[in-house]
Amino acid sequence: MTRSEENYLKIIFHLGGSNSTPITTNAIAEQMETKPSSVTDMAKKLAEKGLVNYKKYQGVSLTDQGTKTALSIIRKHRLWEVFLVKKLDFSWDEVHEVAEQLEHIKSEKLIDKIDELLEFPKFDPHGDPIPSKDGKFMVRDKQLLSEVAIGDKGVCVGVKDSSAPFLKFLDKNKIALGHTIQVLEKEDFDQSLHIAMEGRELRISHQIASNLYVKKNE
């Protein structure tokens, strides 16, 4: 497996290509920041290796083998992110690009030992689930803060957008995973929210609320 092949599989997985719904070459090209014609070439190669299903003009989806491989890369990526945050004091907005490199290190023992060192975490710093060695991962029933009803409470468990600017914004406003949030009021005009969190009240825009996941207190 080359680095490039691994990146393709990862992106196809993220675009949902294991659910039998084929992904278009255009969509893949956009994510890979490359051209559709390059994607076609790679689709053929991956199909050759039995990692994707590919029919001309019909798009691409992962085979079982391809899904397994994609999950193992995602597992590595997310474990490295946890490592960087927990052991090396990286902030959650700095880990992605380093993890993009570390995820390609080839050593099963290495990643298993990292997993052990971290005491087998189930979620990465952005709240995304970490697949186990056999490709299983927790699906948490979470919802976007923007869809929580007025008066309801929830624990912040993840972010939808994990770009550095958004994460830095959250840091600046002391919004972090694990905090309990109650929706006090929704503004009809611009859908901004008035929320209570950790003993203080604040207003956040719809754009922020629609990129924060919360888990309702059952």
Added chain:
Amino acid sequence: MTRSEENYLKIIFHLGGSNSTPITTNAIAEQMETKPSSVTDMAKKLAEKGLVNYKKYQGVSLTDQGTKTALSIIRKHRLWEVFLVKKLDFSWDEVHEVAEQLEHIKSEKLIDKIDELLEFPKFDPHGDPIPSKDGKFMVRDKQLLSEVAIGDKGVCVGVKDSSAPFLKFLDKNKIALGHTIQVLEKEDFDQSLHIAMEGRELRISHQIASNLYVKKNE
């Protein structure tokens, strides 16, 4: 800097190419497990970038910039080796190939944090010195066990051959860095040694003795 360029610089450094003595393309090719013609191509490219001095048929040596770069890669390699042994319980015969991959990760913050986590080690698991950020490293005055006079004592501080088979042999015979060794007798016939170490006596071949470094107790 591509991975390949980094590997060339590292190998040129190890062959002694910063001491103005140029290294032949043949020697580099052998270490790189490639052909001399490929080395010529790379020599041109590295010379172009100001990392090596290269004159046709005269061999290659590192410039100051090239030496600096080589040292930073060696620093990363050795720090990762320490990390693997100290934090993830790898044995010293398993670390090399994983460190070969990890040394190419590009993040200054990452390696500085690893250095800090390890409390700024000065030597790697094989006793080789770890260059500091500014490229300085300790030169320990050590000598091969095979050259120690009869009756003299020394502390085992490093290995010359750090291949897995040799390291495994040392483990099996409970020979480890930090142990004090006294040479009791040298066999004229085959230059094998009779040594005392950690309260026991054993015989080792010349080949073993000439791959173990000791530091004489001053």
Added chain:
DNA sequence: AATTAAATTTAGACAAAACTAAAAATAGGT
């Protein structure tokens, strides 16, 4: 059903890093 717009694939090319085979330069021995 025909036409057009959009998406996708093909064909041909390129850059990096390697190779092989052949040519050129150097070094050693006489």
Added chain:
DNA sequence: ACCTATTTTTAGTTTTGTCTAAATTTAATT
């Protein structure tokens, strides 16, 4: 100083992953 053996370089290919431009297929609209 010459010849030969060795080392090193050149020239031309290969592979991987990409690109552009052109051709083809699918989808959408009338």
